[in-house]
Amino acid sequence: MLTYQQAQQILDAAESIYSAQTIAQTLQRLAADITKVLSQQQPLVLCVMGGAVVFAGQLLPQLRFPLDFDYVHLTRYGNELTGGEIRWRVEPRESVKDRVVLVLDDILDEGITLAAVRDKVLENGAKAFYSAVLTEKETGKPKPFQADFVGLTVPDRYVFGFGMDIHGAWRNLPAIYAVKIKPEIGRAMFAIIGGSGMTQLSCLEISHRQIIRTPYGEPSGPLTFGKMKNEDIVFLARHGHGHTIPPHAVNYRANLWALHSLKPSHVIAVASVGGIRSDLAPGRLVIPDQIIDYTHGRKFTYFDNTEQHVTHIDFTLPYCQQTRALLLQAAKNANEAIIDGGVYAATQGPRLETAAEINRLERDGVDMVGMTGMPEAALARELGLNYATIAVVANYAAGRGTNVTGIPLKEIYMVLEQAMVGVRNILEHVVSCHGD
Numbered sequence: 001m002l003t004y005q006q007a008q009q010i011l012d013a014a015e016s017i018y019s020a021q022t023i024a025q026t027l028q029r030l031a032a033d034i035t036k037v038l039s040q041q042q043p044l045v046l047c048v049m050g051g052a053v054v055f056a057g058q059l060l061p062q063l064r065f066p067l068d069f070d071y072v073h074l075t076r077y078g079n080e081l082t083g084g085e086i087r088w089r090v091e092p093r094e095s096v097k098d099r100v101v102l103v104l105d106d107i108l109d110e111g112i113t114l115a116a117v118r119d120k121v122l123e124n125g126a127k128a129f130y131s132a133v134l135t136e137k138e139t140g141k142p143k144p145f146q147a148d149f150v151g152l153t154v155p156d157r158y159v160f161g162f163g164m165d166i167h168g169a170w171r172n173l174p175a176i177y178a179v180k181i182k183p184e185i186g187r188a189m190f191a192i193i194g195g196s197g198m199t200q201l202s203c204l205e206i207s208h209r210q211i212i213r214t215p216y217g218e219p220s221g222p223l224t225f226g227k228m229k230n231e232d233i234v235f236l237a238r239h240g241h242g243h244t245i246p247p248h249a250v251n252y253r254a255n256l257w258a259l260h261s262l263k264p265s266h267v268i269a270v271a272s273v274g275g276i277r278s279d280l281a282p283g284r285l286v287i288p289d290q291i292i293d294y295t296h297g298r299k300f301t302y303f304d305n306t307e308q309h310v311t312h313i314d315f316t317l318p319y320c321q322q323t324r325a326l327l328l329q330a331a332k333n334a335n336e337a338i339i340d341g342g343v344y345a346a347t348q349g350p351r352l353e354t355a356a357e358i359n360r361l362e363r364d365g366v367d368m369v370g371m372t373g374m375p376e377a378a379l380a381r382e383l384g385l386n387y388a389t390i391a392v393v394a395n396y397a398a399g400r401g402t403n404v405t406g407i408p409l410k411e412i413y414m415v416l417e418q419a420m421v422g423v424r425n426i427l428e429h430v431v432s433c434h435g436d
């Protein structure tokens with residue numbers, strides 16, 4: 001609980017973003033819109049405690065048609081960073097069965113809480129589900145939930161007042177406030193996704209690990225936080241800590257979502273590849289600049305909600321140019337040989353390719369082949385992440401180089417182990433030259 005003084009200081013320093021008058025006008029509009037749709041349905045109105053209590057209290061007297069009223073109560077525990085997991089205190093009761101339900105909430109933020117309410121209400125047999133929110137936060141991210149009635153949009157900042165609390169305080173304010181944006185404190189964090197041959201980052205001084213749940217399920221494993229050359233790093237092993245998740249089964253959406261929730265300055269993916277172009281011999285390191293996607297059946301977008309506006313992303317240059325440049329500069333500083341550019345083909349795996357498939361890829365203009373580059377790069381772009389890849393050539397692709405009749409699988413891990421020394425050296429230089 002905040003002390004009286006702390007609460008007062010927060011309010012004094014905050015910025016008023018919606019006045020009591022604007023909120024009153026908004027409630028009138030919402031009431032009219034809701035009346036149009038639901039006045040003949042005798043809905044059961046559920047208030048989400050405790051944030052929606054002021055909203056519900058002022059909206060209900062303006063809904064002049066028969067309705068019933070009840071409430072639900074749920075929280076997300078865990079810290080603010082992860083959002084945490086849903087914990088029900090009061091679930092929707094039996095009474096929702098066969099009813100048209102209207103849920104009232106103060107704020108639609110990430111949409112996880114309201115999605116959980118909707119699922120529970122429908123699970124308990126409601127005939128139809130509607131929702132009205134006083135505010136919706138402009139998070140810039142796709143959400144698993146859309147409200148039917150939205151009052152006001154609020155910026156992606158900590159807001160409070162009119163039912164919304166700040167550390168438990170100020171639900172009672174008649175207006176809506178946002179905490180003043182502090183000048184950036186701390187330094188930007190690098191995120192590193194390790195692939196085959198890099199299930200952990202040995203140069204990282206680990207501080208802690210954290211399991212992060214996302215609307216898309218669980219990432220490949222806990223995120224590992226720590227420092228490298230005194231810079232903050234978060235590391236995720238794409239195939240899981242024990243290298244148990246095959247490329248087609250990686251939950252790419254959860255992985256990228258979890259990293260994005262930490263607002264990293266850059267995401268650097270390490271991925272092993274087979275070399276097709278003759279200079280891409282085992283052990284070589286490449287910063288690819290193009291991708292062709294041959295994968296299928298993977299969950300490849302966050303924008304697949306049919307209730308959402310159709311969203312396209314530009315993917316002409318699939319990797320972040322600035323992050324690529326940073327990696328190339330770091331390799332130079334680290335004295336590690338690196339190849340600038342090349343077309344990466346993402347194949348489905350987990351089997352390696354046939355020689356004929358590699359011939360076809362070459363005709364398509366491909367230089368190297370791996371199994372994890374997509375949809376990872378596209379999802380990173382959908383989330384606006386600065387993403388680039390260090391490709392590590394593990395072997396000549398099928399039918400190439402010394403692998404005319406087969407790929408010696410046992411050798412791959414030895415090659416990767418050696419090559420990762422260079423990769424770690426580059427990573428250490430990336431973070432330190434970025435910190436300069």
Ligand code: HPA
Pocket residue numbers: 272273274275347352353369370371394395396397398
């Ligand atoms: N093909 C596909 N993915 C790979 C290969 C390969 O030859 N080597 C390492 N990852």
